[in-house]
Amino acid sequence: SIQFVLHKVSKTYSSGSKPALGPVSLRIEAGEMISILGQSGAGKSTLLRLLAGLEQLTEGTIDFEGKPLAGPQEKLIAGHEAIALVHQDFKLAHATTVELNIRQMLRGRGIPDKLIQQRTRQALQLCRLERLKERKIETLSGGEKQRLSIARAWVTKPKVLLLDEPFSNLDALHKEALSQTLRDIHQLGTTVLWVTHDAEDALSIPQKVWVMKNGKIVQKGSPQEIYTQP
Numbered sequence: 001s002i003q004f005v006l007h008k009v010s011k012t013y014s015s016g017s018k019p020a021l022g023p024v025s026l027r028i029e030a031g032e033m034i035s036i037l038g039q040s041g042a043g044k045s046t047l048l049r050l051l052a053g054l055e056q057l058t059e060g061t062i063d064f065e066g067k068p069l070a071g072p073q074e075k076l077i078a079g080h081e082a083i084a085l086v087h088q089d090f091k092l093a094h095a096t097t098v099e100l101n102i103r104q105m106l107r108g109r110g111i112p113d114k115l116i117q118q119r120t121r122q123a124l125q126l127c128r129l130e131r132l133k134e135r136k137i138e139t140l141s142g143g144e145k146q147r148l149s150i151a152r153a154w155v156t157k158p159k160v161l162l163l164d165e166p167f168s169n170l171d172a173l174h175k176e177a178l179s180q181t182l183r184d185i186h187q188l189g190t191t192v193l194w195v196t197h198d199a200e201d202a203l204s205i206p207q208k209v210w211v212m213k214n215g216k217i218v219q220k221g222s223p224q225e226i227y228t229q230p
């Protein structure tokens, strides 16, 4: 089923300047996995923030599951429940453990303890953090922190997981672990959308690639198609 419908969406940060994004019209199906590739300034983060409901549109409409996500006159919707955004600069609570950091996300939501335990275990497993569950945050490597940020986002069971440059600054081993994690999360039915400026990273997972340039999506295809028609 269709999850997002973007109709002639554009975003201009200051009046008179050219749009950082759009106008773009596109659809995203539930359960898709898409990597968005583009140079710095192409509008990737703007698109992610709009999809997360964290930014006001300048023009157009975004529907999420048949209802408007945000309109030009609407107020900022902070942190839409069904849609989780993992930032590049993961802000994690220090002085606590990996496991507690994940559990924390489920507190105060009326979720039974047993379910909290079960979901936390699943998140640890998915994000390859089981061996590290007792570790303090400040002892983790960049790649481990990245996976913890994803575990924290995933454990709340969003329908859509958006990631801003998840592969940046990771070595080959951490990239491989992360790519497995994203594939597993996708397999479990979550829509996964991530942005990168690195063509190799964008093409590393077999899914859809959208190429962005100057605020527009200029090419869509499989990694093979993108690779052979540069």
Ligand code: ADP
Pocket: 013, 014, 020, 021, 038, 039, 040, 041, 042, 043, 044, 045, 046, 047
């Ligand atoms: P990318 O993520 O592809 O690097 P961005 O969406 O961050 O692209 O930026 C697209 C354009 O919009 C750039 O020209 C950037 O300078 C501008 N921009 C992004 N965020 C803001 C902002 N908060 N205020 C003003 N301009 C912004």
Ligand code: ADP
Pocket: 040, 041, 045, 088, 164, 165
């Ligand atoms: P990314 O690394 O994802 O491309 P950017 O470096 O473009 O992100 O943006 C990082 C932060 O700076 C964002 O919060 C964005 O809104 C803000 N920003 C980007 N460009 C501008 C700009 N020209 N003026 C003001 N804020 C900006």
